[in-house]
Amino acid sequence: MSEQKKTLTQGFKPGEFFQKYTMIIALVVVTIVFALWPGKQGLILQPANLTGLIAENGYVFILATGMLLCILTGGNIDLSVGSVVCFTAAVGCTMMAAGANMWLTVLVMLAIGLAIGAFQGFWIAKIRVPAFIATLAGMYAFRGFSNVVLNGYRVDIANEQFLMLFGNGKSSYIPDVIRQGIPSLDTVFTKDNAFLSGLIGQNFVTKFNLTCMCIGLIAAIAFVALKVHKILSQKKLGISQSIPGQIISTVVISVLVLWVSFKLACYRGFPMVLIWIALVLGIYAYITTKTAIGRHLYAVGGNEKATALSGVKTRNVFWFAYANIGLLAGLAGILTAGRAKGIDPVYGEGYEMDAIASCFIGGASAYGGTGKVSGMIIGAILMGVINKGMIIVGVDANYQKVVKGIVLLIAVMFDVLSKRQKR
Numbered sequence: 001m002s003e004q005k006k007t008l009t010q011g012f013k014p015g016e017f018f019q020k021y022t023m024i025i026a027l028v029v030v031t032i033v034f035a036l037w038p039g040k041q042g043l044i045l046q047p048a049n050l051t052g053l054i055a056e057n058g059y060v061f062i063l064a065t066g067m068l069l070c071i072l073t074g075g076n077i078d079l080s081v082g083s084v085v086c087f088t089a090a091v092g093c094t095m096m097a098a099g100a101n102m103w104l105t106v107l108v109m110l111a112i113g114l115a116i117g118a119f120q121g122f123w124i125a126k127i128r129v130p131a132f133i134a135t136l137a138g139m140y141a142f143r144g145f146s147n148v149v150l151n152g153y154r155v156d157i158a159n160e161q162f163l164m165l166f167g168n169g170k171s172s173y174i175p176d177v178i179r180q181g182i183p184s185l186d187t188v189f190t191k192d193n194a195f196l197s198g199l200i201g202q203n204f205v206t207k208f209n210l211t212c213m214c215i216g217l218i219a220a221i222a223f224v225a226l227k228v229h230k231i232l233s234q235k236k237l238g239i240s241q242s243i244p245g246q247i248i249s250t251v252v253i254s255v256l257v258l259w260v261s262f263k264l265a266c267y268r269g270f271p272m273v274l275i276w277i278a279l280v281l282g283i284y285a286y287i288t289t290k291t292a293i294g295r296h297l298y299a300v301g302g303n304e305k306a307t308a309l310s311g312v313k314t315r316n317v318f319w320f321a322y323a324n325i326g327l328l329a330g331l332a333g334i335l336t337a338g339r340a341k342g343i344d345p346v347y348g349e350g351y352e353m354d355a356i357a358s359c360f361i362g363g364a365s366a367y368g369g370t371g372k373v374s375g376m377i378i379g380a381i382l383m384g385v386i387n388k389g390m391i392i393v394g395v396d397a398n399y400q401k402v403v404k405g406i407v408l409l410i411a412v413m414f415d416v417l418s419k420r421q422k423r
Contacts, residue, residue: 023378068371301365
């Protein structure tokens with residue numbers, strides 16, 4: 001029995017556990033603080049606010065994913081993404097206002113973003129212009145192009161299909177196919193059902209989205225299964241691991257997925273923007289962990305010269321990173337236009353800063369070579385919770401920027417101090 005207990009706790013060090021999951025703990029603490037704020041108790045946890053949190057920060061998740069690839073190459077960043085988002089959205093909205101086909105417009109917006117990313121990547125990778133300078137030039141240039149396309153005025157979108165797939169309207173949610181397919185369930189989900197009304201709430205029981213809840217349940221089960229498979233695989237290979245730490249993190253994340261799914265199901269279900277976010281995060285999580293180019297990104301950030309000597313074409317790695325963030329800026333432009341039902345010349349301002357902050361807060365190193373998509377997700381959620389929480393409690397907009405700056409500084413300081421300790 002004692003041997004079994006020893007095996008279970010093998011490798012568990014509280015200090016390392018708290019260091020590894022610092023941002024998750026910070027996210028929980030910040031959420032609790034806003035949830036218990038005097039006079040605003042529980043408001044941030046309301047289903048409508050959680051849905052708004054996802055919709056309002058959709059562009060952050062998308063851009064931060066691309067920004068992470070740039071940062072991995074050695075702490076490089078892209079300052080132009082906010083302007084590229086505005087420019088691609090300006091072109092797309094203008095095309096649809098003129099009667100262009102929606103899918104053709106979407107492809108054009110993505111192609112423009114990819115072309116801009118590849119163009120800037122050429123200067124950075126081939127000509128060796130510092131990334132800061134090349135993208136700073138792009139920030140000014142494409143902001144100017146946006147104003148030229150828009151002629152200084154807002155352009156609205158009236159295409160209902162586009163707004164449904166990429167927007168944030170009442171129709172921009174995954175329909176409840178389970179209740180639509182089984183009409184008899186409507187007789188169960190009524191206010192007269194005391195058990196369900198007590199569990200879900202009388203205000204939500206009649207419109208509870210079963211499909212959303214089932215998707216969340218499947219996602220939680222799949223996550224647990226993958227974690228168990230990973231633990232067993234590491235055990236077979238004899239890799240040292242902290243079983244309690246992994247169990248705690250798995251339980252916390254699974255419960256969080258189920259709770260969020262429940263809250264969203266109480267409102268309208270999963271918003272369409274969440275599908276696009278999940279798709280991008282899944283693809284790039286796979287690229288960074290399971291592919292050769294993903295390993296090359298980390299290698300270049302760790303030691304570019306050594307990576308080049310090993311036969312890797314490091315210039316192509318830089319080019320890949322910046323072409324990708326351009327493509328994702330095009331997608332962010334689509335989501336921004338869909339949510340705002342049009343585009344204004346000032347849209348996109350500050351987007352790059354939100355993306356950069358999310359990466360660093362999520363554990364990406366300012367020196368490159370370190371960072372994960374999962375960490376970036378936590379960073380983006382934390383920034384979103386801080387923004388939403390400060391709006392709910394009525395913090396002045398200027399002080400909101402001060403708080404975000406302090407949070408970013410603390411995150412980078414934590415990274416620097418951690419590297420000093422390792423040395």
